[in-house]
Amino acid sequence: VTCVACHGQEGIAAAPQWPNLAGQHASYLTVALEQYKDGSRVDLVMNPLMLPLDDAAIEELAAFFASQPHLHNTAQ
Numbered sequence: 001v002t003c004v005a006c007h008g009q010e011g012i013a014a015a016p017q018w019p020n021l022a023g024q025h026a027s028y029l030t031v032a033l034e035q036y037k038d039g040s041r042v043d044l045v046m047n048p049l050m051l052p053l054d055d056a057a058i059e060e061l062a063a064f065f066a067s068q069p070h071l072h073n074t075a076q
């Protein structure tokens with residue numbers, strides 16, 4: 001899937017306008033993706049991306065990003 005171009009290979013986004021997905025709860029990600037699919041959450045990028053996905057694909061994506069380690073903003 002092309003999600004990683006914006007949200008990063010491990011869910012850490014490449015640019016600040018794209019949200020980090022790593023370590024978010026799978027249930028939160030599933031709801032967000034379903035809202036983009038049914039149009040109750042509007043984003044020009046995300047809405048068309050979700051249209052071809054079925055519930056199983058959405059749950060798989062949510063589970064994948066939820067399982068990635070969260071990025072902590074700790075100063076080195």
Ligand code: HEC
Pocket residue numbers: 001002003004005006007017018019020021029032033041042043045046049061
């Ligand atoms: C071209 C860049 C781009 C691509 C590709 C992309 N996204 Fe996004 N995504 C965004 C942007 C921008 C937002 C924030 C939109 C908003 O404010 O609602 C977002 C929001 C999200 C959110 C909501 C995050 C939150 O914290 O509310 C999820 C979940 C998500 N994307 C998952 C995916 C998945 C899964 C894919 C692959 C099928 C994908 N994205 C592909 C740019 C992208």
